[in-house]
Amino acid sequence: MVTDKTSTTGKVRLRGERSPLASVGLHLTLLTAAVIAVFPPLWLVITSFKPTNDAFDTSLVKNFTFANYSHVVSDTQFLSWVGNSLVVVGLTTVIGVFISATTGYAVSRFRFPGLRPLMWLLLITQMFPVAVLIVPLYNLLATLGMLNQPVGLVITYLTVAVPFCAWMMKGYFDGIPAEIDEAGRVDGLTPFGTFWRLIMPLAKPGLAVTAFYTFITGWAEVAYASAFMTGEENLTLAGGLQTFVNQYTADWGSLTAAAVLIAAPAAVVFGLVQRHLVSGLTAGATKS
Amino acid sequence: MAVETSQSVTKAAGAERARGRGHRTAKNPGSPAPGRLRRALSTHWYAWSMVAPVVAVIGVIIGYPLARGVYLSLTDANEANVERTIGVNHIPATYKFVGLDNYTAVLTDEVFWNRLGWTLVWTVACVALSVSLGLALAVMLNRNIKGRTLYRMALVLPWAVPPFVSVFTWKLLYNERNGLFNQLLAGGGIDGISWLNDPTWAKVAVIAVNVWLGVPFMILSMLGGLQSIPGELYEAAEMDGASAWQRFRHITLPGLRPVSATVTLLSCIWTFNMFPVIYLLTRGGPGDSTEILVTYAYRLSFIVSPRDYAASAAWGVVILLLLSLFAVVYRRALKKQGDMW
Numbered sequence: 001m002v003t004d005k006t007s008t009t010g011k012v013r014l015r016g017e018r019s020p021l022a023s024v025g026l027h028l029t030l031l032t033a034a035v036i037a038v039f040p041p042l043w044l045v046i047t048s049f050k051p052t053n054d055a056f057d058t059s060l061v062k063n064f065t066f067a068n069y070s071h072v073v074s075d076t077q078f079l080s081w082v083g084n085s086l087v088v089v090g091l092t093t094v095i096g097v098f099i100s101a102t103t104g105y106a107v108s109r110f111r112f113p114g115l116r117p118l119m120w121l122l123l124i125t126q127m128f129p130v131a132v133l134i135v136p137l138y139n140l141l142a143t144l145g146m147l148n149q150p151v152g153l154v155i156t157y158l159t160v161a162v163p164f165c166a167w168m169m170k171g172y173f174d175g176i177p178a179e180i181d182e183a184g185r186v187d188g189l190t191p192f193g194t195f196w197r198l199i200m201p202l203a204k205p206g207l208a209v210t211a212f213y214t215f216i217t218g219w220a221e222v223a224y225a226s227a228f229m230t231g232e233e234n235l236t237l238a239g240g241l242q243t244f245v246n247q248y249t250a251d252w253g254s255l256t257a258a259a260v261l262i263a264a265p266a267a268v269v270f271g272l273v274q275r276h277l278v279s280g281l282t283a284g285a286t287k288s
Numbered sequence: 289m290a291v292e293t294s295q296s297v298t299k300a301a302g303a304e305r306a307r308g309r310g311h312r313t314a315k316n317p318g319s320p321a322p323g324r325l326r327r328a329l330s331t332h333w334y335a336w337s338m339v340a341p342v343v344a345v346i347g348v349i350i351g352y353p354l355a356r357g358v359y360l361s362l363t364d365a366n367e368a369n370v371e372r373t374i375g376v377n378h379i380p381a382t383y384k385f386v387g388l389d390n391y392t393a394v395l396t397d398e399v400f401w402n403r404l405g406w407t408l409v410w411t412v413a414c415v416a417l418s419v420s421l422g423l424a425l426a427v428m429l430n431r432n433i434k435g436r437t438l439y440r441m442a443l444v445l446p447w448a449v450p451p452f453v454s455v456f457t458w459k460l461l462y463n464e465r466n467g468l469f470n471q472l473l474a475g476g477g478i479d480g481i482s483w484l485n486d487p488t489w490a491k492v493a494v495i496a497v498n499v500w501l502g503v504p505f506m507i508l509s510m511l512g513g514l515q516s517i518p519g520e521l522y523e524a525a526e527m528d529g530a531s532a533w534q535r536f537r538h539i540t541l542p543g544l545r546p547v548s549a550t551v552t553l554l555s556c557i558w559t560f561n562m563f564p565v566i567y568l569l570t571r572g573g574p575g576d577s578t579e580i581l582v583t584y585a586y587r588l589s590f591i592v593s594p595r596d597y598a599a600s601a602a603w604g605v606v607i608l609l610l611l612s613l614f615a616v617v618y619r620r621a622l623k624k625q626g627d628m629w
Contacts, residue, residue: 220450
C-alpha cells in the first residue's frame with residue numbers, strides 16, 4: 001500500500017504495473033474505509049424510518065414508517081428553514097468563492113505592500129474560537145440592526161469561510177504556472193482579464209472545492225445560526241434541527257428524518273462539484 | 289516545487305513591475321516618473337482592489353469583537369456587573385479595569401495546564417491520523433481502479449453530512465446501554481464499554497469521531513493537490529528508472545507541499561479549537577477529562593454561575609496567543625525547508 005503509490009493522471013503506462021495482490025489489497029483497504037465512512041450516515045437513514053420508540057433498536061427496520069418525515073415536513077417550520085438556509089448559503093457561496101478567488105490570486109501572483117500582514121490576517125482569523133467571538137459579534141450585529149436578517153449571517157459565514165478559501169485558492173493558483181499569466185499579458189489582457197479569462201477556468205478544481213466548502217460551512221453551522229436568528233420561522237436548518245433536541249429529551253425520530261433531509265441536498269451539491277474535482281484541469285496545462 | 293513556486297512568483301512580480309512601467313509610458317510618453325505613492329498605486333492598485341473586500345469584511349466582523357474581547361479580559365466583568373436590562377430597569381455596567389490579573393490567574397491555575405496537556409494530545413492525535421489517512425486514501429483514489437467514483441463518493445460522504453448531525457449519530461452508536469457498538473460487543477460475548485463515561489474511552493471516542501469528520505476534507509484537498517502535479521514529472525521519472533517509492537517520495541510529496549502544508553496547519557488550528565465535537569459528544573465530561581481549552585472558555589462564559597466573562601475572554605486571548613506562536617514556529621520551519629510566503 002505504501003510502496004506502490006504512483007499514478008496521478010491515469011495514463012495507460014501505469015495500469016499494468018500493479019500486481020493482482022496489490023489490486024486486492026487496494027480494493028480491500030478502500031472498501032473498509034468506505035464502509036467506515038458510510039456506516040454512521042446509513043444508520044441515520046435507517047433510524048429515520050423507525051418509529052420514535054424503536055430508535056435504539058438494533059434490528060434493521062422492523063416497523064417501517066414514513067411518520068417521522070411527514071411529521072417534520074407538515075407539523076414543523078421545516079420548509080421555511082429550508083428557504084432561509086438556501087438564501088443564506090446561496091449568497092455566502094457565490095460571494096465567498098468570488099472574493100476568496102480574487103484574494104487568493106492577488107496573494108499568489110503579486111508582491112504588493114501589505115501581502116504578509118494579509119497572509120497573517122487570514123491565518124489568524126482561523127484561530128478565533130467561536131465561543132469567544134460569539135457574544136461581542138451578537139452585540140455588534142444588534143447595533144447594526146442585522147440580527148434576524150440573512151445578511152448578518154452571510155457576513156458572519158464569509159468571515160468563517162473566506163480566509164480558509166482564500167488560502168486554499170492561493171495554493172491552487174501557485175500550482176498554475178505563471179507562464180500562463182505572461183502569455184495572457186503578451187496577448188494584451190489586463191490583470192483582471194488574465195485572472196478572469198485564463199486563470200479562473202484553469203482553477204476549476206480548486207473553485208469546486210472552495211464552493212463546496214463554503215456551502216457546507218453555511219449549511220451545517222449551528223452556533224452562530226442559533227444565536228443570531230430567533231423565532232421559529234427565522235431559523236436556518238441547522239438551528240431548526242436543534243429545536244428537536246433539548247436538554248432532557250431528544251426526538252430521535254424527527255431529528256433523524258430532518259437530518260436526512262438536510263444532508264441530502266449537501267450530497268447532491270457534492271455530486272455536482274465532484275465532476276470538476278476529477279477532471280484535474282490544471283494537470284499538465286503547460287509544461288513548466 | 290516549493291522553490292520553483294517562489295521563483296515564479298518573484299518572476300511574476302518582476303514582470304508585474306515592468307508591465308506597470310510599460311503601461312504608464314504608453315499612457316504619457318516622455319513624462320517624468322510620478323511620486324512614490326502614485327507609483328505604488330499604479331503598480332499595485334489591482335492587487336489591492338482584489339483583496340479589499342476580504343479585508344473589509346474581516347476588519348469589521350473580527351476586528352471589533354477581538355478588540356472588545358481583549359478589553360474584557362483586562363476587567364473583572366461577570367454576569368453580575370455587566371450592563372443589562374431587567375424588565376424595565378436598565379442597569380449600567382459596574383465592572384472595572386484590573387490589568388493583567390486574569391492572565392496571572394489563568395497561568396497559575398493547574399486546571400489550565402491540565403487542559404492544555406490534553407488539548408495538545410488531542411490536536412496531535414487528530415491531525416496526525418487524519419492527515420496520514422487522508423493522504424493514503426487520496427493516493428489510492430487517484431489511481432486507476434474500478435469503482436473509483438463510488439469509492440470517492442463514499443469516502444467523502446461524512447463531509448456532506450452536517451457535523452452536528454454526525455455527532456448525534458455517533459452518540460446514538462456509542463450509547464452505553466442501547467448503542468449499536470455495545471450491542472455488537474454483547475453479541476460477541478464481550479462486556480459493553482462505557483464509551484463516553486470512562487475517561488480513557490471517552491478520549492478515544494472523541495478522537496475517533498473527529499478523525500472520521502476530518503478525513504474527507506483531507507482526501508479532497510490532497511486529491512486536488514495530486515491532480516495539479518504535472519504528469520510529465522512522473523513520465524520523466526519513469527524514464528530515469530525511478531521506483532514507485534522514489535516517485536512518491538520525490539515527486540508526489542514535494543508536489544503536494546503547497547496544499548499539504550496549508551491543510552496541516554489549518555487542521556491543527558481547527559482541531560485545537562474544535563468546539564462542537566467535544567461539546568456535543570461529551571460536554572467535556574466525564575468530569576473534565578475531555579474538556580479542551582475552548583470548551584472550558586465556553587463553560588466559563590455560558591455555563592458556570594455567575595458567568596465569568598472576563599476570565600473566559602482571558603482564556604480566549606491565551607488560546608489565540610498560543611496558536612499564533614504555533615503558526616510562527618510552523619512557518620519558520622517551512623521557511624527553513626525553502627517554502628515561502
